[in-house]
Amino acid sequence: MRIRRLQPDDERSGFSCGDPDFDDFIRKYAGQYQFRHHVGVTIVAVDDERVVGYATVVPGSVDGDELSELERRRLPKHPVPVLRLARLAVDSRYQGRGLGRRLVREVLLVALRMRTDLGCTAVIVDALKSRASFYEGLGFEPMVPLQGRPRVAGATAMFLPLRRIAGAAQGTETG
Numbered sequence: 417m418r419i420r421r422l423q424p425d426d427e428r429s430g431f432s433c434g435d436p437d438f439d440d441f442i443r444k445y446a447g448q449y450q451f452r453h454h455v456g457v458t459i460v461a462v463d464d465e466r467v468v469g470y471a472t473v474v475p476g477s478v479d480g481d482e483l484s485e486l487e488r489r490r491l492p493k494h495p496v497p498v499l500r501l502a503r504l505a506v507d508s509r510y511q512g513r514g515l516g517r518r519l520v521r522e523v524l525l526v527a528l529r530m531r532t533d534l535g536c537t538a539v540i541v542d543a544l545k546s547r548a549s550f551y552e553g554l555g556f557e558p559m560v561p562l563q564g565r566p567r568v569a570g571a572t573a574m575f576l577p578l579r580r581i582a583g584a585a586q587g588t589e590t591g
């Protein structure tokens with residue numbers, strides 16, 4: 417199993433995670449995002465020459481107020497840079513073996529590089545309600561909803577401050 421950036425000719429036409437929206441994205445759109453429009457990058461797990469898991473990240477910014485009370489006190493009073501985990505999915509045949517966790521760990525490494533090169537305070541994700549406990553298990557915590565409303569209907573906005581994981585994650589493997 418290799419974890420690396422998506423390449424244009426990666427075989428992904430058979431990817432199937434149980435959610436057609438996530439299947440469509442890796443099959444049809446992730447390449448356009450990365451190679452044509454440059455609006456995001458997808459990290460893939462490749463086994464037997466096929467993509468079996470992926471995480472798509474895009475740079476973004478949020479108001480410190482949207483993070484936690486603690487972050488609000490620590491951070492400047494203007495939008496701060498973050499890395500958004502826009503998509504995460506693992507092929508059904510590979511679920512439950514720690515691959516989702518490995519992909520998130522890789523995303524944290526991307527965020528740490530971004531922090532060094534450009535600045536980055538946290539990884540954020542709009543987690544489907546049914547997946548919130550997956551992210552909680554990885555150390556994410558709920559963000560403060562702006563004006564009491566979630567940014568994405570039906571999703572829980574969550575974040576993981578990089579200052580918390582910097583030391584631990586730097587010791588992990590890159591692919």
Ligand SMILES: CC(C)(COP(=O)(O)OP(=O)(O)OC[C@H]1O[C@@H](n2cnc3c(N)ncnc32)[C@H](O)[C@@H]1OP(=O)(O)O)[C@@H](O)C(=O)NCCC(=O)NCCS
Pocket residue numbers: 433434435438504505506507510511512513514515516517518542543544546547548549550553
């Ligand atoms: C959600 C998903 C990415 C998890 O990937 P995975 O490789 O099966 O997860 P892992 O094996 O790395 O699991 C890591 C931990 O999360 C837990 N977990 C896995 N799926 C979970 C879920 N759907 N809800 C809550 N916890 C979950 C595991 O039990 C494990 O906990 P443990 O370490 O205490 O045993 C995968 O199930 C998937 O692709 N689902 C369909 C697409 C989707 O819903 N994407 C997420 C959108 S927010």
